Amino acid sequence: MTLYNTFKTALLGLWANKLRAMLTTLGVIIGVASVIAMLALGNGARAAVEASFRFLGADQVQISERRTIQDGEFRPVGAKLTYSDGLAMPSAVPLVRRVSMSLGGSAKVRRERVTLDMGFVATTADALEQAVSTGDYQPVGHPEGAPLTAEDFVGQGRFFSPAEVVDGAEVCVLGAQTAADLFEGDDPVGETIHVNRMRCLVVGVIAELESADAKERYRSQVNEALYMPISTAIRAFYETEPSVNITAYVRDEKRITEAKAQIVTYLRDRHTIEKNEAGNYEDDFDITTRQDVLGAQQEAANTFAVLLAAMAVVSLVVGGIGIMNVMLVSVTERTREIGTRLAVGAQRSDIVRQFLLEAVLLSAVGGVFGVAVGILTIPLAAALNQGMALLSPASIPLSLGVALVTGITFGLYPALRAARLDPIAALRYE
Amino acid sequence: MNQEARDKKQESRETDQWIIETKNLSRTYRLGDTEVHALRGVDVRIASGEFVALMGASGSGKSTLLHLLGCLDTPTDGVYRLESEDVSRLSHRARADVRNRRIGFIFQSFNLLGRASALDNAMLPLLYRGRVKGAAQQAMEALARVGLAARASHRPREMSGGEQQRVAIARALVADPAIVLADEPTGNLDSRTGEEIMQLLSALHAEGRTIVMVTHDDHVASYAGRILRMKDGRLES
Numbered sequence: 001m002t003l004y005n006t007f008k009t010a011l012l013g014l015w016a017n018k019l020r021a022m023l024t025t026l027g028v029i030i031g032v033a034s035v036i037a038m039l040a041l042g043n044g045a046r047a048a049v050e051a052s053f054r055f056l057g058a059d060q061v062q063i064s065e066r067r068t069i070q071d072g073e074f075r076p077v078g079a080k081l082t083y084s085d086g087l088a089m090p091s092a093v094p095l096v097r098r099v100s101m102s103l104g105g106s107a108k109v110r111r112e113r114v115t116l117d118m119g120f121v122a123t124t125a126d127a128l129e130q131a132v133s134t135g136d137y138q139p140v141g142h143p144e145g146a147p148l149t150a151e152d153f154v155g156q157g158r159f160f161s162p163a164e165v166v167d168g169a170e171v172c173v174l175g176a177q178t179a180a181d182l183f184e185g186d187d188p189v190g191e192t193i194h195v196n197r198m199r200c201l202v203v204g205v206i207a208e209l210e211s212a213d214a215k216e217r218y219r220s221q222v223n224e225a226l227y228m229p230i231s232t233a234i235r236a237f238y239e240t241e242p243s244v245n246i247t248a249y250v251r252d253e254k255r256i257t258e259a260k261a262q263i264v265t266y267l268r269d270r271h272t273i274e275k276n277e278a279g280n281y282e283d284d285f286d287i288t289t290r291q292d293v294l295g296a297q298q299e300a301a302n303t304f305a306v307l308l309a310a311m312a313v314v315s316l317v318v319g320g321i322g323i324m325n326v327m328l329v330s331v332t333e334r335t336r337e338i339g340t341r342l343a344v345g346a347q348r349s350d351i352v353r354q355f356l357l358e359a360v361l362l363s364a365v366g367g368v369f370g371v372a373v374g375i376l377t378i379p380l381a382a383a384l385n386q387g388m389a390l391l392s393p394a395s396i397p398l399s400l401g402v403a404l405v406t407g408i409t410f411g412l413y414p415a416l417r418a419a420r421l422d423p424i425a426a427l428r429y430e
Numbered sequence: 431m432n433q434e435a436r437d438k439k440q441e442s443r444e445t446d447q448w449i450i451e452t453k454n455l456s457r458t459y460r461l462g463d464t465e466v467h468a469l470r471g472v473d474v475r476i477a478s479g480e481f482v483a484l485m486g487a488s489g490s491g492k493s494t495l496l497h498l499l500g501c502l503d504t505p506t507d508g509v510y511r512l513e514s515e516d517v518s519r520l521s522h523r524a525r526a527d528v529r530n531r532r533i534g535f536i537f538q539s540f541n542l543l544g545r546a547s548a549l550d551n552a553m554l555p556l557l558y559r560g561r562v563k564g565a566a567q568q569a570m571e572a573l574a575r576v577g578l579a580a581r582a583s584h585r586p587r588e589m590s591g592g593e594q595q596r597v598a599i600a601r602a603l604v605a606d607p608a609i610v611l612a613d614e615p616t617g618n619l620d621s622r623t624g625e626e627i628m629q630l631l632s633a634l635h636a637e638g639r640t641i642v643m644v645t646h647d648d649h650v651a652s653y654a655g656r657i658l659r660m661k662d663g664r665l666e667s
Contacts, residue, residue, distance in 0.1 A: 339541070
């Protein structure tokens with residue numbers, strides 16, 4: 001029989017019992033939909049991690065103090081990661097080109113009668129360049145797609161200079177909202193304010209910023225800020241040397257692993273860290289490169305993939321068993337029909353093809369509807385997973401393919417049984 | 431030419447006359463520990479254009495013989511020649527082909543496809559031949575021959591028993607088979623409709639069709655030109 005006619009025959013066979021066919025495909029629909037949703041969850045998680053580490057350029061090594069949780073609080077593990085650790089790094093570590101540092105804390109900021117309790121950010125002079133490369137924020141009204149420069153971030157006056165960082169000058173730069181809160185319309189540049197009792201000269205105001213991601217445009221927090229040289233903050237606000245965050249820029253991206261090793265050696269030397277009894281180093285700092293993040297991602301993705309594969313197999317086996325069951329019943333019900341077909345000259349292969357095609361049609365339809373349901377379920381999955389779910393395009397042909405394979409696999413046995421019927425017995429079947 | 435060759439030539443000339451010829455045809459089933467001898471060494475010769483009735487009590491072997499003649503089954507012993515060709519020990523595939531091209535079946539319970547139209551039912555053997563061109567045309571001709579051209583698009587459940595059996599006859603004829611085998615063709619019909627069907631079969635016989643029919647009804651058997659009676663798997667002489 002031609003494929004076209006076999007197709008028509010199979011279709012008629014399924015159509016005769018529409019409700020049964022629909023219920024049978026339900027298993028496949030659910031299986032496929034869950035594969036789509038799970039892959040989307042995995043894809044979304046991956047994308048979210050990638051996004052959160054966007055600022056970690058390929059030439060950057062991120063170093064911070066290592067902490068553990070003791071009695072419900074974060075406590076440092078060992079020595080602090082200091083400003084002088086960072087200062088000495090470019091000359092001590094050959095592969096490190098330069099170093100950027102930051103430190104955050106809280107301050108009472110006062111001008112005349114206005115006092116604000118807020119956080120400050122103490123940085124090296126390249127803070128604006130950092131902001132550009134991070135790309136999380138941009139000045140309000142900045143044309144979409146136009147390149148950002150550090151200059152664009154300055155609203156009034158200027159940012160503090162490297163020399164001012166070296167000298168520990170008592171200068172500061174205000175966020176747009178903070179400037180408005182303190183000066184109420186007056187020009188802040190050149191004026192003096194008090195930060196934690198230290199007198200401080202305002203040299204500039206940051207332009208009003210907004211989130212670069214259009215979906216997350218909330219303006220309040222980023223514009224409430226005070227920036228000052230890191231050296232000044234350390235000298236003025238801390239009795240004991242505080243821990244800073246260091247970003248080291250390496251000379252050669254390709255040698256970043258080697259650079260990381262050099263930095264580790266350098267810090268272990270400065271912090272006098274030696275091997276413990278078990279032969280391990282108990283580092284008091286955390287050091288991360290983009291490779292580390294991607295590597296961790298890879299591992300997580302692989303674990304996820306294995307879990308997912310197992311889940312997909314289980315759900316599609318269930319769907320497939322449903323198909324096989326229904327096909328077996330169908331074959332039994334149509335024993336007479338099969339006998340008639342054999343009597344008028346159908347080959348066994350004709351019978352196999354007819355019933356196999358019915359099973360494949362069931363799983364194919366289930367696959368298509370499953371993909372549709374899966375795609376519709378993704379927003380729901382996202383809601384349950386903190387917004388992290390992104391359709392993976394490859395998952396569509398993948399799950400359709402698997403659905404088809406399921407149909408063929410589980411439809412084969414009933415089809416073979418149908419073909420092996422004895423025509424005489426089949427014709428007599430009640 | 432020696433005597434052996436001459437005898438062989440004579441035999442083949444004699445054989446050529448018979449459209450159906452069986453020699454010592456036997457069929458034995460194994461049911462658990464026992465053997466059932468459904469057919470014991472049956473010799474039958476049927477000429478082209480004959481209308482033969484097979485009669486006998488149940489268990490006499492008449493249905494078994496019909497199934498063997500229809501290549502639905504293979505004999506355990508003996509030879510069956512259809513149109514002078516030995517079809518006794520063919521493969522599944524070859525037998526299906528014989529059933530498709532050379533044999534037309536008519537069953538007691540019609541055995542139509544309930545979801546297909548009369549036309550689709552009549553066409554069925556042609557579809558299994560893989561040939562689609564002209565199949566609908568041929569099927570229409572067959573339906574016309576049995577007087578059902580007007581009902582071509584109707585489904586079996588929309589038809590009477592007599593009409594359904596006529597569709598089945600059209601199906602049996604559509605591939606222009608060498609022989610038509612009928613198993614109790616009027617068994618599920620009332621006497622009047624049964625008459626109509628027998629008249630139709632008679633007419634087909636008059637056109638030259640070879641028909642072998644199993645029946646337990648003497649009146650139905652009377653339509654045939656020859657009656658073969660069977661008992662306990664053997665032909666009664």
